[in-house]
Structure formats: structure tokens, C-alpha cells
Amino acid sequence: EEVNVTHWVRGKEKAQxxxxxxxxxxxxxxxxxxxxxxxxxxxxxxxxxxxxxxEERKDEVKDRIVVFNPPYVSYPVTVAYxxxxxxxASKYGAVATLIRTVGPFSIYSPHTGIQExxxxxxxxxxxxxxxxxxxxxxxxxxAGERLTIHLYMEAQTLPMVISRNTVAEIKGSVYPxxxxxxxxxxxxxxxxxxxxxxxxxAFISWQALSIVKGLGLTPKRxxxxxxxxxxxxxxxxSQQYYQRHREDADKYSILFESDEGxxxxxxxxxxxxxxxxxxxQQIGQLLVSINASEVYDNGGGTDVDWxxxxxxxxxxxxxxxxxxxxxxxxxxxxxDVLDPEEMNLCSAVWAVYAYVLADLDDVLPRG
Amino acid sequence: EEVNVTHWVRGKEKAQxxxxxxxxxxxxxxxxxxxxxxxxxxxxxxxxxxxxxxEERKDEVKDRIVVFNPPYVSYPVTVAYxxxxxxxASKYGAVATLIRTVGPFSIYSPHTGIQExxxxxxxxxxxxxxxxxxxxxxxxxxAGERLTIHLYMEAQTLPMVISRNTVAEIKGSVYPxxxxxxxxxxxxxxxxxxxxxxxxxAFISWQALSIVKGLGLTPKRxxxxxxxxxxxxxxxxSQQYYQRHREDADKYSILFESDEGxxxxxxxxxxxxxxxxxxxQQIGQLLVSINASEVYDNGGGTDVDWxxxxxxxxxxxxxxxxxxxxxxxxxxxxxDVLDPEEMNLCSAVWAVYAYVLADLDDVLPRG
Numbered sequence: 001e002e003v004n005v006t007h008w009v010r011g012k013e014k015a016q017x018x019x020x021x022x023x024x025x026x027x028x029x030x031x032x033x034x035x036x037x038x039x040x041x042x043x044x045x046x047x048x049x050x051x052x053x054x055e056e057r058k059d060e061v062k063d064r065i066v067v068f069n070p071p072y073v074s075y076p077v078t079v080a081y082x083x084x085x086x087x088x089a090s091k092y093g094a095v096a097t098l099i100r101t102v103g104p105f106s107i108y109s110p111h112t113g114i115q116e117x118x119x120x121x122x123x124x125x126x127x128x129x130x131x132x133x134x135x136x137x138x139x140x141x142x143a144g145e146r147l148t149i150h151l152y153m154e155a156q157t158l159p160m161v162i163s164r165n166t167v168a169e170i171k172g173s174v175y176p177x178x179x180x181x182x183x184x185x186x187x188x189x190x191x192x193x194x195x196x197x198x199x200x201x202a203f204i205s206w207q208a209l210s211i212v213k214g215l216g217l218t219p220k221r222x223x224x225x226x227x228x229x230x231x232x233x234x235x236x237x238s239q240q241y242y243q244r245h246r247e248d249a250d251k252y253s254i255l256f257e258s259d260e261g262x263x264x265x266x267x268x269x270x271x272x273x274x275x276x277x278x279x280x281q282q283i284g285q286l287l288v289s290i291n292a293s294e295v296y297d298n299g300g301g302t303d304v305d306w307x308x309x310x311x312x313x314x315x316x317x318x319x320x321x322x323x324x325x326x327x328x329x330x331x332x333x334x335x336d337v338l339d340p341e342e343m344n345l346c347s348a349v350w351a352v353y354a355y356v357l358a359d360l361d362d363v364l365p366r367g
Numbered sequence: 368e369e370v371n372v373t374h375w376v377r378g379k380e381k382a383q384x385x386x387x388x389x390x391x392x393x394x395x396x397x398x399x400x401x402x403x404x405x406x407x408x409x410x411x412x413x414x415x416x417x418x419x420x421x422e423e424r425k426d427e428v429k430d431r432i433v434v435f436n437p438p439y440v441s442y443p444v445t446v447a448y449x450x451x452x453x454x455x456a457s458k459y460g461a462v463a464t465l466i467r468t469v470g471p472f473s474i475y476s477p478h479t480g481i482q483e484x485x486x487x488x489x490x491x492x493x494x495x496x497x498x499x500x501x502x503x504x505x506x507x508x509x510a511g512e513r514l515t516i517h518l519y520m521e522a523q524t525l526p527m528v529i530s531r532n533t534v535a536e537i538k539g540s541v542y543p544x545x546x547x548x549x550x551x552x553x554x555x556x557x558x559x560x561x562x563x564x565x566x567x568x569a570f571i572s573w574q575a576l577s578i579v580k581g582l583g584l585t586p587k588r589x590x591x592x593x594x595x596x597x598x599x600x601x602x603x604x605s606q607q608y609y610q611r612h613r614e615d616a617d618k619y620s621i622l623f624e625s626d627e628g629x630x631x632x633x634x635x636x637x638x639x640x641x642x643x644x645x646x647x648q649q650i651g652q653l654l655v656s657i658n659a660s661e662v663y664d665n666g667g668g669t670d671v672d673w674x675x676x677x678x679x680x681x682x683x684x685x686x687x688x689x690x691x692x693x694x695x696x697x698x699x700x701x702x703d704v705l706d707p708e709e710m711n712l713c714s715a716v717w718a719v720y721a722y723v724l725a726d727l728d729d730v731l732p733r734g
Contacts, residue, residue: 026698107474107699108559132701136560139702192475193503331393332474334499335506 001244003237005163005230008032010190011154013127015098018042019148020140027098027127028112028191028330029155030082031232034123040152041065041096041125047134047141051081054088062093065149069100069134075325078102079113086126087118096151097126100134103325108132111329112189114233125153163187163229165237170209172221172358177248179222180358181255182208182350185231185238185303192333196324200338200346201258202227204317207347208354219358221253228303231259238303249310253363256354257301257314261321262338262346267294268353272313273367280315283356292349294318311366315353317346368611370604372530372597375399377557378521380494382465385409386515387507394465394494395479395558395697396522397449398600401490407519408432408463408492414501414508418448418455429460432516436467436501442692445469446480453493454485463518464493467501470692475499478696479556481600492520530554530596532604537576539588539725544615546589547725548622549575549717552598552605552670559700563691567705567713568625569594571684574714575721586725588620595670598626605670616677620730623721624668624681628688629705629713634661635720639680640734647682650723659716661685678733682720684713 008031015025029035045065048054054066066089068081079102086097101111110128117123129137140147166186172178184201188194209225230236245252254272267287270280277295284293300314307314319342327333357364375398382392396402412432415421421433433456435448446469453464468478477495484490496504507514533553539545551568555561576592597603612619621639634654637647644662651660667681674681686709694700724731 107476107693107697108701109474109476132699132703135703136701326474330474332499334475334503336499336502 001165001167001241002162003165003229003240004160005236006233007158007161009156009158011035011156013153013155015127015129016150017147018150020145025129025133025149026108026110027129028110029127029153030099030112031114032117032157033086033115033126033153033155035153035155036096036125036151040150042148042150043095045137045147045149047138049138051088058092061089064094065096065098065151066094067098067134067137069138072102072104075102082113082128083115086115086124087121090121090124094124096124098129099126101128101131103131103328105326106131106330109330109332112191113329125151125155127151127153163237165229165241166227167224168209169222169224170212170218173218174220176222178251178253178363179224180253180354181224181226182354183226183228183255183257183303184259185228187230187232189232189329191329191331193335194333195335196261196333196337197328198231198259200262200343204258204262204343204347204350208350211347211351212355217355219355220361221358223354223358231303235302235306239306242306246310249307249312251363252307252312254313254315254357255304255307256316256350257304258317258346258350259301259303260316261319261324262317262343263319263321264342265292265317265319265346265349267292267296267318268315268349269296269299269318270313270315271297271299271308273365276313276364279364280353283353286352286356287349290345290348292345313364317349319346368532368534368608369529370532370596370607371527372603373600374525374528376523376525378402378523380520380522382494382496383517384514385517387512392496392500392516393475393477394496395477396494396520397466397479398481399484399524400453400482400493400520400522402520402522403463403492403518407517409515409517410462412504412514412516414505416505421455425459428456431461432463432465432518433461434465434501434504436505439469439471442469449480449495450482453482453491454488457488457491461491463491465496466493468495468498470498470695472693473498473697476697476699479558480696492518492522494518494520530604532596532608533594534591535576536589536591537579537585540585541587543589545618545620545730546591547620547721548591548593549721550593550595550622550624550670551626552595554597554599556599556696558696558698560702561700562702563628563700563704564695565598565626567629567710571625571629571710571714571717575717578714578718579722584722586722587728588725590721590725598670602669602673606673609673613677616674616679618730619674619679621680621682621724622671622674623683623717624671625684625713625717626668626670627683628686628691629684629710630686630688631709632659632684632686632713632716634659634663634685635682635716636663636666636685637680637682638664638666638675640732643680643731646731647720650720653719653723654716657712657715659712680731684716686713
């Protein structure tokens with residue numbers, strides 16, 4: 001299914017510390033960032049450890065590069081610096097922002113990701129730097145040094161282009177117009193191979209249908225695979241899918257999304273009514289032998305949460321993904337982080353829930 | 368003390384996979400490698416998982432780039448591919464070698480280090496690639512793909528220059544010509560900050576003297592700090608120190624070296640006679656309260672092992688350095704890997720042994 005998607009191009013990019021000593025800073029421009037002028041931006045920098053500190057020291061920001069060095073708390077909490085840092089600093093006259101990589105651990109590797117401009121302030125270039133360089137700049141500032149940085153970025157956003165959500169399905173034998181969706185997203189950041197974010201999720205969703213088909217099973221209702229496009233810009237592909245199909249919301253029994261790793265699974269996360277949860281817990285018993293029978297709350301994901309508006313249940317994978325953010329959006333997201341055995345177990349979880357739910361007599365009860 | 372040291376310059380370097388698909392390969396040229404011609408080297412590649420495989424497939428090597436992808440066993444075992452890979456492949460006509468980073472774990476980061484040419488074969492350019500890219504090339508070769516790689520390196524070795532081993536000491540009150548040496552090395556690779564390899568070792572050795580001095584203690588024999596230069600090229604600075612001072616070998620009671628991390632310490636490693644070891648075990652009892660009292664065998668290090676020739680005892684730090692090779696010789700060797708509390712404990716171990724041994728009535732008994 002065709003979708004209008006964002007078209008952001010990184011181009012060349014480079015950052016150098018000029019004072020108090022020269023050093024290359026490894027950077028990755030943030031998605032949707034504007035570039036610098038051709039000659040780059042050379043400016044003194046100030047280091048902020050929080051948005052509160054930015055408010056306190058707002059008078060020091062004008063014509064400066066603001067370096068955000070917030071400690072990592074959790075992805076949902078700390079990602080606010082990546083998403084909103086540029087606009088918050090631009091409000092006080094900053095000329096660019098460098099954001100400490102959002103992750104619990106890294107070995108000198110910057111991580112990219114989407115950011116959002118607030119249209120009420122000028123759009124300024126913004127990039128991630130490594131945890132190590134953010135800490136180094138922080139130490140230098142605390143030591144009273146004047147920091148001067150040169151930043152060069154060719155980043156630009158081009159007109160939207162047409163791409164596709166990739167859809168495949170096993171047509172239901174009794175209720176073909178009712179659907180159970182398993183999904184992952186096909187796009188990834190330009191760094192790394194996108195193996196984990198979200199090759200793994202796309203793979204196990206594909207596998208779920210393959211397993212059902214391979215076993216010669218045809219469920220009562222349609223089992224649909226969707227591999228979303230342009231998730232990384234904020235769920236662009238899945239939002240257009242939702243807008244196009246929401247009139248059929250009552251026919252969507254549940255949407256599964258895998259976008260937080262395909263490490264060793266231990267169950268699923270679920271958002272929906274207590275009655276529906278009880279049904280999923282029953283299905284989970286089929287997975288006791290692989291220790292993946294648990295059903296936790298708060299399931300869903302960027303691509304399927306649109307459907308909560310219509311009270312359609314959503315679910316995601318509970319897996320041992322403690323190291324997910326070590327690799328996420330970095331050059332480290334390569335095939336090496338995927339373990340075939342763990343992925344097979346994830347595929348099994350996906351296939352069991354998808355098939356049984358598609359084969360029930362009714363769609364899952366809403367809240 | 369002046370020392371003639373090697374002068375190798377990395378220059379710009381770059382590797383690209385051209386076939387079966389285009390991809391940048393992150394590389395770090397190996398120390399002492401020659402560069403490529405100005406136009407670079409473009410050649411098909413073969414992947415070897417071991418030197419045995421190289422022998423078996425030696426007929427496939429001529430005019431090719433040899434990629435070594437040995438699994439990591441341990442640093443001393445696997446580093447042979449980095450040190451000798453270029454010459455072993457050159458013997459069969461290879462035009463360059465790319466070596467999988469020597470380490471147990473990495474997040475898409477190449478590690479550099481010294482390599483040695485065998486003078487009987489042509490010197491060919493050699494660089495490390497990441498574990499991830501080595502595995503990727505390995506997978507592509509196993510899938511039957513033809514691999515074509517472009518390599519560009521400006522690396523060159525310039526004439527030797529004069530540098531210095533840095534020496535400081537607390538003169539002994541009774542036997543000033545007898546010495547106990549604590550040491551680390553001051554040089555590091557050009558990537559990262561050299562914080563761990565070997566800023567930490569240099570720091571705790573400095574601290575050992577500072578602590579003794581700060582306590583107002585003067586041991587019977589001289590307590591000497593040496594911060595070696597040019598360890599990374601194979602102990603160039605320490606070798607010249609040894610040649611200059613070995614005539615006094617009987618006055619060297621023991622040499623300590625810290626060059627394998629300054630993480631949480633649990634004791635020391637020692638090479639010397641059983642009688643000497645028993646004395647060190649007695650001293651170790653002073654460190655029971657910080658759980659660092661153990662004395663293990665096989666102490667020493669690149670910079671102090673020269674003295675074994677003269678049966679001078681050597682020792683090094685036993686510490687929880689399981690992650691040392693995560694950072695070693697990479698951009699990840701920054702201040703962030705040093706923990707001040709752990710370093711203080713390492714300094715305490717160093718100071719206790721150094722002071723007590725320097726204050727004994729005799730030099731340590733030889734084997």
C-alpha cells in the first residue's frame with residue numbers, strides 16, 4: 001500500500017573541538033535536522049545537564065552551541081533531549097545543539113534518531129555526540145575552560161516521496177474481513193544495517209505467517225502481516241494505514257508489533273480489556289514449555305498505538321532486551337546482534353498468539 | 368632519560384566494499400603498516416578464519432586482499448593475526464590484509480595496535496576492521512559472493528625521533544643505589560585518549576610515590592617511578608632503559624608494571640622465586656581489608672619482562688579487567704572507563720608493596 005514518506009538526507013557531517021584543544025568529535029546528525037551554512041558553524045559551547053539548567057542559564061545561550069549532557073535515565077525519559085533539545089535551545093538564541101547519545105552504554109559510538117522542530121523558533125542544526133565526548137566537554141566546562149566547536153552538516157529534508165507499507169496475509173476461512181495483524185517496520189536509520197531496529201521485528205512477523213502456512217493451517221479470520229514504512233520519522237507509514245483503515249476498526253481483533261528487540265522472549269505485553277487479557281493468558285499457556293507464557297500490561301508500539309483511539313487491543317513482545325539501546329540507531333545495529341535461536345523463539349510466540357487469536361470464534365472483547 | 372622512539376603516522380585511511388554491494392568499512396591502520404599507492408588498492412578479497420585455512424587456500428591469495436576473521440580466543444592467542452597476518456598473507460602474494468579487531472566484544476569499533484613485517488616478504492598495507500564487518504564479509508563469501516574492496520591508507524614510518532622515559536624517585540635512606548620500580552607507560556595509540564592503556568597505570572604508579580611522600584615516609588632503598596615511552600611499538604623505551612641499567616641488575620629488588628587495567632584490584636601477579644613470593648604473600652596481608660591480598664603467578668609486562676633475563680622479580684596488578692579489551696586500542700579508551708575509587712584501591716596496592724619492599728633490609732631473593 002502506497003504511503004507518502006519523509007525524505008531526509010544526512011550528507012557529510014563533521015564536528016571538531018577547537019578550544020581548549022583540538023579533537024575530532026564523532027557525530028551523527030539527527031533525523032529532520034537542517035544543515036549548517038557551507039562554511040559550517042564555529043561558536044563557543046555551553047554544556048547543559050538538564051532542561052532545568054537550560055532555563056537557569058538561558059542568558060548564556062545566545063549565539064552558542066548548546067551541548068546537552070543529561071544522564072541516561074530510560075529511553076522514554078531521556079529521548080526528550082534528542083527530540084526537543086534543538087528547539088528548546090533555539091528559543092534562547094542557540095545556533096546549534098549537540099546531544100549526548102541516548103543510551104545506557106556505548107563504546108564511543110553516536111546514535112541518531114528523529115528530532116522535532118517547534119515551528120515557533122528558528123530551526124538550528126542538531127546532532128548526537130558520543131557519551132564519552134559529552135562527558136569530556138562537561139569536564140572541560142566544569143574546569144573553567146572556554147569551549148569552541150566547529151560543526152559542519154549537509155543535512156537536508158527533500159520533498160516527500162512515495163514508498164509502501166508491505167502487506168501479506170493468510171485469508172480467513174470464515175471471517176475473511178476480520179483481521180489479526182502482526183507487524184514490524186521495514187525502514188531503519190542509515191547507519192548500521194537496521195538488523196535489530198527493526199529487521200528482527202519484520203522477520204518474526206513474516207515468520208509467524210510462514211509457520212502457520214507451513215503447518216497447512218487456515219484460521220477463521222485473516223492473519224495479516226504488515227511491514228510498516230517510515231516508522232523512524234514517527235510512524236508515518238502506520239499513521240496513513242490507520243487513516244485509511246480505521247473505518248474497519250471493529251474488524252481488527254488485535255495488532256501485534258515487534259520493535260523492541262528479538263532477544264530471548266518471556267511473554268507478551270498487552271493493552272486492552274481485562275477480559276481480553278484473560279484470553280491471552282489462556283493462550284500463553286501454550287508457550288509454557290519455552291518459558292514465554294507471561295502476559296504483562298502496556299503492550300503496543302509506535303506503529304500500532306494509533307488504534308487505541310478505537311479501543312483496538314495491541315500487543316508487543318516481552319524479551320530480554322536489556323542491551324537493545326546499546327545498538328539502537330547506531331553503526332552497531334548489525335546482523336551480529338541477532339541470534340537465530342532467540343529469533344525462532346520470538347517467532348514461535350508470535351505465531352501461537354496470531355494463529356489462535358485469528359482462529360477464535362470472536363474478535364477480542366474491547367474495553 | 369632520552370630514548371629513540373618509532374615515528375609512525377597514520378594519515379587518512381578509508382576502506383569501501385564495492386561488490387557485491389557498496390558499504391563503508393570502518394578501519395584503523397595497524398601500527399608500522401605501510402600505506403597504499405596514492406590511487407589506493409582495489410582488489411577482490413578472500414576471507415580466512417585461521418592461518419591453517421590460509422595454508423590450505425594459499426593458491427587463492429595472489430593479488431587479493433586477505434581478510435582474517437579468526438574467532439577471539441584470548442588476547443595473547445588471537446593477537447597473532449594482527450601482528451603476523453600481513454606477512455603471512457604477503458608470502459602468498461596478497462596485496463593487503465584486513466584483520467578482524469582483536470577483542471571479545473565491540474560495538475562496531477575497530478581497534479589498532481602494532482604489527483610486524485617479516486623482512487623476507489614484501490611489506491603490504493594492513494588495517495583492522497570491525498568484528499561486525501569481518502563477520503559480514505565472512506557471510507558474503509560463504510554465500511558465494513565475489514568480494515571487491517577498495518583500500519586507501521596514507522600510513523608511513525618516519526625516521527626515529529628522541530623522546531623520554533620519565534623517571535622520578537624517593538631516594539632511599541640506607542641503600543640509595545638499590546631500587547624498587549613502579550611503572551606504567553606514557554605513550555598510547557592515537558585513537559581514544561589512552562586513559563586506560565596506559566594512563567591508569569602511569570597514574571597509580573605516580574600515586575604510589577605521592578602516597579609514600581604524603582605520609583612522610585622514606586624507605587631504606589630508592590623507590591623509583593618510571594613512565595615508559597613507546598611501549599606500543601613493543602617496549603622500545605623500556606628496552607633502552609634495560610640496556611642502559613642492566614649492569615646494576617643486582618640492585619633492582621623488583622619491578623612493578625601496571626598495563627592491564629586499573630579496575631577493582633584483588634591482588635598482584637608475581638614472577639620470581641618461591642622465597643620471594645612468600646615475602647610478598649606476607650605483605651599482601653596488609654591488604655586484606657580491601658580484598659586485595661592474593662599473590663598469583665605470572666606477573667610482569669612488556670616493559671619489565673626484559674629483567675627476567677637477569678632473574679629480577681617482576682609483578683603486575685590482578686584486577687577485574689574482564690572488559691579491558693572492550694576498549695583497548697580503540698576510540699573507546701577514554702576517561703569514562705576509569706573509575707576514581709577503583710584507581711584509588713589500585714594505588715593503595717601499589718603503594719603498600721612498593722613501600723614495604725623498598726623498606727626491607729634486603730633486596731628480594733632471586734631464583
